[in-house]
Amino acid sequence: MKKDFALIAQIYTILLILTFSGVMIIYSSRRTAEHDASVPELAFRQFGYIIIGFIILELIRRIKKEHYIKYADKLFYAGLLLLFGVLLFGVRINGMKGWYSFFYFHIQPSEIFKFIYVLFISKLYIDRGTDAKNFAIAAMFTAICSALIVIQPDYGTASIYFFSFAIISFLAGVKIRYLILLPLAGITGLLLFIVRKQYGFNRLYGFFSDNADIAGSAWHWKQFQLSIARGSWFGTKIDGSFWSNNYLPFAYNDSAYAALHETIGFAGGLLILSLFFVLFFLIIRRSCNTGKYSLISKAAISTLLIHALLHCSVNSALLPTTGLTLPFVSYGGSSLLGAFLLTGLAIAFCRSEETENDNCNSEQ
Amino acid sequence: MTNRRLIITAVLFLLWGLAIICGTWWLIAVKRNELLKFADKISTRNITVYPVRAPILDRNGEKVCWTEWIFYVCCKPKNIRLLKSFCSKLDISFAPEKLQDTTLRQKIPPEKLDNAVLLARELKLELQKQSVRLMLPLPSDAIMHIGKVIKNNGLWGIELAGNNILNGTPGFYNVRVAPAGGFEADSFKVIAPVSEGRPIYLKQSIDELICGEIPQRDFLR
Numbered sequence: 001m002k003k004d005f006a007l008i009a010q011i012y013t014i015l016l017i018l019t020f021s022g023v024m025i026i027y028s029s030r031r032t033a034e035h036d037a038s039v040p041e042l043a044f045r046q047f048g049y050i051i052i053g054f055i056i057l058e059l060i061r062r063i064k065k066e067h068y069i070k071y072a073d074k075l076f077y078a079g080l081l082l083l084f085g086v087l088l089f090g091v092r093i094n095g096m097k098g099w100y101s102f103f104y105f106h107i108q109p110s111e112i113f114k115f116i117y118v119l120f121i122s123k124l125y126i127d128r129g130t131d132a133k134n135f136a137i138a139a140m141f142t143a144i145c146s147a148l149i150v151i152q153p154d155y156g157t158a159s160i161y162f163f164s165f166a167i168i169s170f171l172a173g174v175k176i177r178y179l180i181l182l183p184l185a186g187i188t189g190l191l192l193f194i195v196r197k198q199y200g201f202n203r204l205y206g207f208f209s210d211n212a213d214i215a216g217s218a219w220h221w222k223q224f225q226l227s228i229a230r231g232s233w234f235g236t237k238i239d240g241s242f243w244s245n246n247y248l249p250f251a252y253n254d255s256a257y258a259a260l261h262e263t264i265g266f267a268g269g270l271l272i273l274s275l276f277f278v279l280f281f282l283i284i285r286r287s288c289n290t291g292k293y294s295l296i297s298k299a300a301i302s303t304l305l306i307h308a309l310l311h312c313s314v315n316s317a318l319l320p321t322t323g324l325t326l327p328f329v330s331y332g333g334s335s336l337l338g339a340f341l342l343t344g345l346a347i348a349f350c351r352s353e354e355t356e357n358d359n360c361n362s363e364q
Numbered sequence: 365m366t367n368r369r370l371i372i373t374a375v376l377f378l379l380w381g382l383a384i385i386c387g388t389w390w391l392i393a394v395k396r397n398e399l400l401k402f403a404d405k406i407s408t409r410n411i412t413v414y415p416v417r418a419p420i421l422d423r424n425g426e427k428v429c430w431t432e433w434i435f436y437v438c439c440k441p442k443n444i445r446l447l448k449s450f451c452s453k454l455d456i457s458f459a460p461e462k463l464q465d466t467t468l469r470q471k472i473p474p475e476k477l478d479n480a481v482l483l484a485r486e487l488k489l490e491l492q493k494q495s496v497r498l499m500l501p502l503p504s505d506a507i508m509h510i511g512k513v514i515k516n517n518g519l520w521g522i523e524l525a526g527n528n529i530l531n532g533t534p535g536f537y538n539v540r541v542a543p544a545g546g547f548e549a550d551s552f553k554v555i556a557p558v559s560e561g562r563p564i565y566l567k568q569s570i571d572e573l574i575c576g577e578i579p580q581r582d583f584l585r
Contacts, residue, residue, distance in 0.1 A: 171369055214406075222402075228391045229399035242551075246542035247407070266392050273381055284374065288367070302373065309380050316387040 004351060008061070010282055011347065014275050015057075015328060019050045019336070021260065021272060022329035026252045028241050028263050042252065042331055049333040053340040060344025061351075065293055068119060068348065076120035076141075082109040083148040090152075094323075098152040099334075110149045110157045111338035115345045117145055118164060118303050122296040125172035135169060135178050139185075146189075155193050155200070156322040160310065162186060164303040171298055207320035220255075220321045223248045227258040228269075228316065235265030253330040254323045257315035269312075272329065276308045279343075287350035297349035304342045407540045410555065415532040416495065417516055418561035420523070423569045423582070429499045429510060429523070435477055436469040436492045437484050444468060446487050454480055497523075502573050509579045522564060522581055532561035 027043040082100075086109050091101040099106040121138050128134045142165040149158040166182050193200040206218035214222055227243045230236065244251040244259035251259040261269045280301050287297035304327055311326040313319045325332055327339035391399065419430035439447050444460075447470055451458040454476050460468040469492065472480045484491050497513040511521025516531060518524035535558025540551035565585040568577045 167373060171373060173369065225391055225395070226399055226403045228388055229396045230403065232392055232396065242540065242542070242548040243403070246544065246546070261388065266388055269388055270385060273384060277378070277381060280377065281374070284370065288370070298370065302377075305377055309377065309384065312384045313380070313387075316384050317391070318383060318387045 007282060007286055007350075008347065011279060011343070012054075014279050014282075015054070015340075015343070018272065018275055018328035019053070021264075021268075022256065022326075022331070023047055023050070025256055025259050025263060025329065026331050028245070028259070045333075046331050046336075049336045052333075053336050056337065057340045057344045057347075060341060061347040063348055065349060065351075068296070068345070069123060069293065072116075072119045072123045075116045079109070079113040079116045080144065080148070083113060083145065086110075087148065087151055096152050096154050098149075098154050098157075105333065108332075108334035108338075110152070110154060111334040112341060113145070114160065114164070114303060114338050115300065115341040117142075117161060118168065118299045118342065119296055119345060121165060121168050122172070122299045123293075125168065125174075126293060126295055130169070130172050130174045132175075132178060135174050138165065138169065150192075153197070154323070155197075156310075156324040158189075159322065160303070160307050160324070162189065163306045163310070164299070167302045167306060168295070168299040171302070172295055203320045203322075220249055221317055224255065224258040224315050224317045224321075227251075227255070227262040228266075231262035231265045231269075233266045235261070235263050235268055250323075253325050253332055253335070254311075255315060256326040256330040257312045260326075260329065261315075273308075273312060276305055276327075280305045283346045283350050287346075290350050293349050297346045300342045300346035300349070304339060304346070307339075404540075407542075408538055408551070409541050411537050411539055413535045413537060413558050414516065415534065415558050415560045417497065417513070418530045418532065418563045420510060420526075420530075420564045420566065422566050422573065425565075426570050427500075428502075428566060428570065428573070428579075429497060429513075431495050431497050433493050434496055435472040435474075435480070436494065437472060437480065438463075438467050438469040438490045438492050440466070441468055443489075446489055450480075450483055450487055450489060453483055500570060500573075503576055505576065506573045506579050522566075522579065526564045526581065529564060530561045533559040535559070 023043050023046050026046050086098055086100060089100070090097045091099050091106065093099050093106065098110055099108050121141065124134060124138055124141075128137075142161060146158040146161050149161065162182075162185070166179070169179060169182075194204060202217035203221075206213070206216075206221050209218075213219075223243070227241075227248050230243050231241075236242070241251075241259060241262040244255070244262045248255050248259060248262075257269065257272070260272060264271075283297060283301040287294040287301075290297065307324065307327050310319070310322070311324045311330075314322055314324060315326075325335040327342075328336065330336075417431045420428045422428050437447070437450055441462075447460060447468060448458055451470060454472075456470075456473060456476065458470070460470045462468055481491065495516070499507065499510065502510070509521050511523030512519045513523050518527045518530070523530070533556075536555040538553040538555060540548040542548075565582040566573070567580045567582045573579055
């Protein structure tokens, strides 16, 4: 019980640092031509999302493992319906039909569905085994989810599902000779992206070619480099990050890591990246001894880390530009909620058996 | 088996993280100067700052001619509703001027300028400022001798003869600008400083000018 309290205290501290560094980045981005609301209002809204996120995290982590296991299938099919429904009834934002609109709020189901997906695929492997048939079934479900997200079109989030599937399959113990098929699937998906979308080709061309048009296809990629270079080792002053305010597109969500680098420098960027790793190792260390369903905990925290690493890689100009948020840091209720749900799931499944029993006794 | 895979996963993640750190280090330690030069190339501009034209004063130092800023709020004709709302909120009479059929502009009284700036920002209306040369109501002979100004240039009389003294010298600066307007406060580099114009004094007082005396420049002051 004491161990669990210490773990939760450590995780909450990390999440507080990450989320409040996000608020700082949003506040520091004063000029936001691409958004209607003024920036102090955005920071205030994000603050509200953080509070809601922590409440949801607290609820999610307290739910018993058996309940998750019992309702995983139903949750998954309900989630698939939501993903399908958004194509029919969703609203289009930034050229992507991926949001449900409720009065002033927009909810992106693909972000929230991630934790259900992780739960479902991990449970499938745990209950049925990791032979070729089950690998194919899991791959089929992943393909359905990814296809529904690609149609929106949101290739960045679809790639998270793909990487998440790869890591869950690997951790579950799927044979390497089946896993070798995944890079082929990845390359096929990438080719599809390039063929279907001109901007996909432009982004890749901008990334790989020295002759790419800096004012066009390579613009965003170049702005990542310039923001990081301007931030240097310790950053510019808060509220003074001129480049990310004016030149870097989407400084407060898809480009949060580069904006953060300009504000708090290499040292700050290193701290944020390290915090994701500390969070990962804290949960992995505990989940090793928590029984049959520990894979769910490992899968959830790995998915979160992959999301963060992909964002940081794109923002460090190591990968071509994709629209991915930085979990806990970037602006957006859905992204924040998705990250809190994954963390909540990871904590719920790395709880010691003793605590589970305590919870059961107290409920009785 | 599973534990071994977990260790492999953790190592791969660590290597990935290390690659990100190396990538950012490379941008900061190796490529920084090159990138900053490029950033300067695409973001800095040379700008010219014109000083405000100095006044013409009478013998006692009272203003006879002077320059004032007039502020306007502008919008496209299709957004006339916003302009009406702007005027009603500031309690000013709605009387926009039409500029070349593409823009409407409404004058802002100086006493309402502070509120107008905030309201224009809220309504996303553009603010413009324009300098105008004003003169005391004097007899026509005096006006003819003092002269008239258009776009900071005297057309005749004392205004024309004293153009260089009144105008001063424009300053040249190099500044980092934002694509959507605005500039970085710390980025001003002086190429040539702005030098303010000096006032010109007349030999007569305002009362003497009103009584019909012909204005003459006092070259000793």
